[in-house]
Amino acid sequence: MSRGRWGGVATFVALAALVGAACSSKGTNSTNTKPIVIGISLSASGDFSDPSAAAKKGYELWAKTVDAHGGIMGRQVQLKIVDDTSSPDQVVTNYQNLITKDKVDIVFGPFSTLLSAPAAKVANRYGYAFIEPAGGGPAIFDENLHNIFFVQPAPVVDSGTVFANYILSLPADQRPKTAGYPELDDPFAAPIAETVRQKFEAAGITTVFKQIYPAETAEFTTIVTKLAHASPDIVVGGTQVADAFGLVKAMISEKFSPKFLFLSNGSNDPVNFPDKIGASNVNGVFGAGDWFEDEKSPGNAEFVAAYHAAYGPGPIDSTSAEAYACGQILQAVVSKVGSLDNGKIIAALHQGSWASVEGNLSWNSVGEPQGQDLLVEWIGGKLVPVYPASVALAAPTIPKPNWAG
Amino acid sequence: MHLLVQAVILGILIGGVYALMASGLTLVFGIMRVINVAQGAMVILGAYLSYTLFSSVGIDPLLSILLIAPVMFALGVGIHRVFIRALRAESGEEMSLLVTWATALAIEGVLSVTYTTNLRSTIPGYAQRSWIILGYRVAEVRVFGFVISVVILSALSLLLARTRFGRSVRATVQNPTSAKLLGVDADRVSALGFGIGISTAAAAGAVFGIIYPFNPGSHYDLISRLLSIVVLGGLGSLGGAVVAALLLGVGESVVAVMISPSWSSFVFFIVLIVILVFRPQGLFGVRERGAL
Missing domain, CATH: 3.40.50.2300 (Response regulator)
Structure with missing residues (x-):
């Protein structure tokens, strides 16, 4: 094959690469306008149904609030919430499906250590950060996982x-x-x-x-x-x-x-x-x-006002605040790293402290918060x-x- | 010594209320050989009805027994008519376990939807008051509960011993075939017996709701204790249920105070097992029908 003919092939390949890159670039832009999907398993029935309902309120209120302010990185937030019936077996299946079938961008935790501990292991297997509102018992930290972030000021045993x-x-x-x-x-x-x-x-x-x-x-x-x-x-x-x-x-x-x-x-x-x-x-x-309605933590007054506007007057279950704080933490870390890459999110969350309605939170290597209630x-x-x-x-x-x- | 006597007093008062709860269970078994595992759920239903009347209308929970007992009597007769009678035709003693368990789960489900799973307590003015009698502190509500139990159990005993209905019941318990040949309407006796059993649960539930926080799932712990009581006392024996309930109350209370609460249930079950080894029919049961 002559040098000139090789040159023509090279030119063609280069052009194809350029067209491909252009298409790819267009595709990326298109993806970036899609909602950020956050997968969550909660209990619609069973022992944890009542606190799960409170967590759902917190998650949904955060999503609604952040979307009203333009979303995260210009993308709206979409919650995909599935029911685990308070079952440790079902919660594993749920996170497995959320990550591998639904291919959600991020996961948040369920209610209780009983469900959070097995769910965290699934998230860890796929490299997902596990930002969770209500799994603070020893069992979850005994897993020695690096992807867990318990969004309360202190582990349960230190309360x-x-x-x-x-x-x-x-x-x-x-x-x-x-x-x-x-x-x-x-x-x-x-x-x-x-x-x-x-x-x-x-x-x-x-x-x-x-x-x-x-x-x-x-x-x-x-x-x-x-x-x-x-x-x-x-x-x-x-x-x-x-x-x-x-x-x-x-x-x-x-x-x-x-x-x-x-x-x-x-x-x-x-x-x-x-x-x-x-x-x-x-x-x-x-x-x-971990949280009280009158406390002066970052964004708490706004949270309380939004909660009452959305759900009416009456006391707020602290689980709602914990779930809302998970969203605040995610929003802050994504803004900082400029990416939904879970590896980068995990690395960033292990550095410094993060403001939320639960206070300024920081974690050790296994996800135990370092503050006090x-x-x-x-x-x-x-x-x-x-x-x-x-x-x-x-x-x-x-x-x-x-x-x- | 003071602690021991205090524990015995408390145990007797606790046992009295358990006797009332268990009386319906043993009555129903005696009449129709049905182990009503929904009895615990019925107690909790009674607690909720009493709680509702107290919190919404202000009716005293102990007085509310006069209202909820007839309602739950009717419920019991209805359950018998719809579910239990059909099983009897097939001699479905085992099936009755499934049916009454399903009834318990249905009650739990309805209560969970209606009231949520949050804990409730009925708190009238006397709920947390106590008297000091001869140097020993006695909670007022436990005395009231004990007295109500004694009154209802005495009335039940008189009903069985002194009335035509009672004779029909005892005849059915001792020999249902002969009772039918002598003109006893076994279906009617069974239905009324089931209704009475459920209405005792209503009365016990009103007392239970004042003493203990409860939610729709509280019946699981309760039914295991009630079954233990009637087995220890002798299935179908009203007197046996009373004695066993008092044994349970005093035994658990004394062990909890003098040793540890962790051992109290364990000790009761050890006693239960030992007695059943030597008397499989329970303390006051008989090997064949006819214990009531």
């Missing part, structure tokens, strides 16, 4: 640390001398009280009562009878919701009112806690939480952030008043 820090910050004459620890045998309850107990014992607060009770416990008077007999100054309940209500009801009935009462869950519920134990009995009870106390019938001072809306009221009955 009592803020209370311990507050108590240990008190002057010596105000500090409790003895403590009691009723603890539900549950990975989201007992470890929280145990973390506090270790800090208290190290600081010289004597443990006079410690009782672990099984999940099926319905009768709390027996536990409180023994607790009242030990008469500790401070009670730290490693509780979930139902047992928290049961414990407090039994304390009221037994007329046992410690100087300090902290419950890891249950007392931080602005609606159900007063409803279950009586509104006149709530004052002085401490709890911890807010300490809240019921004051004047309202749940108020009281510690740390930087976010407090009121000073803590101590000691706890007696039960109103």
Whole structure:
């Protein structure tokens, strides 16, 4: 073949490449106008249906808000939400399908550690970032995955640390001398009280009562009878919701009112806690939480206003704020890296801190947030952030008043 | 010692309410050999009805028993007419388990849709008050619940012992074929018995809703306890159910206070197994029909 003939072929190939590149470029532009699809599995039925409904509100509110402001990188956001029926098996199938069949750009997490842990492994297998609102139990961080980002200020087991820090910050004459620890045998309850107990014992607060009770416990008077007999100054309940209500009801009935009462869950519920134990009995009870309606975190006032405009007045479930914060984090990181490349998103999120309604968040290598929750106390019938001072809306009221009955 | 006595008092009061819940279960089994695994769901339904009357109309939850018990009696008769009677024709004792389990799931589903799965509590003024009697603290609502249980169980006992209907029931329990030959309308007895069993669940539910937070799924734990009580007492034996419920209440309470709540259920089941090894028919049951 002559040199001239080779030159003609080369020219043809070059032209073809140019035309191809032009077409490809046009195709890319066309793709860039498509919505960004975010895949999410939530529970329409089963144990997690109620909190999943709250998460759905948060996700949808964020998508609606961001779309109203022009989307992300000029592209609208589209949520693809599928039902996992609260099943760990179904959630795996769902994320597998979202990633491999639907080829979503991004995934957000479901509700609960039980579902988030297996879902995170699927996302990790395909190199997807797993930004998740409600999987903060030890099981998810024990996976040692680099793609997880739990969008709350602290892991679940550390949610009592803020209370311990507050108590240990008190002057010596105000500090409790003895403590009691009723603890539900549950990975989201007992470890929280145990973390506090270790800090208290190290600081010289004597443990006079410690009782672990099984999940099926319905009768709390027996536990409180023994607790009242030990008469500790401070009670730290490693509780979930139902047992928290049961414990407090039994304390009221037994007329046992410690100087300090902290419950890891249950007392931080602005609606159900007063409803279950009586509104006149709530004052002085401490709890911890990741988000509260009145807090001054980035974008929170806008979130609260948008939520009420969309869903009406009434208390906001913190799960809605957590889901909304996932969107805020995604928006911020995509704006920073200028890409939907999940590898770049994962790398960027491990650097620095990220503003959201949940506060400024940062994570260690396995996705554990590095902050602390807010300490809240019921004051004047309202749940108020009281510690740390930087976010407090009121000073803590101590000691706890007696039960109103 | 003080703690032990306190635990025994509490256990007796708890046991009284469990006896009321279990009485309907054992009555229904005695009459028609149906293990009504929907009894726990019926208790929870009763708790919701009482809660609704209290929160929306302000009717005292204990007084509301007078309203919800007849309603649930009618529901029980209806369930018997539609589902249970058809099974009896085929001697479907095993099928009755499936039917009543399906009924429990249906009730749970309807309650979940109607009330959501959030926990509820009925809190009248006396819900969290207590008396000190001889140095021991006793919750008012538990005393009220115990008294209601005693009254209803006594009425039930009198109904069975002193009335024509009661004789029909006992005759059916002892020998259904002979009872029919003597003119007892077994279908009517069964339907009314089922209705009475369900209405006791209504009364127990009203008390349960004041003492414990509940949601539509609360019946799972409940039915396992109720079945344990009637098996320990002897299937079909009303007196046996009362004794077993008191044993359960006192045993769990004492173990929880003196040892650990983690052991309380375990100890009860150990006692249950040991007794069944030596008396497979339960404490007051008999090997053949006729325990009621």
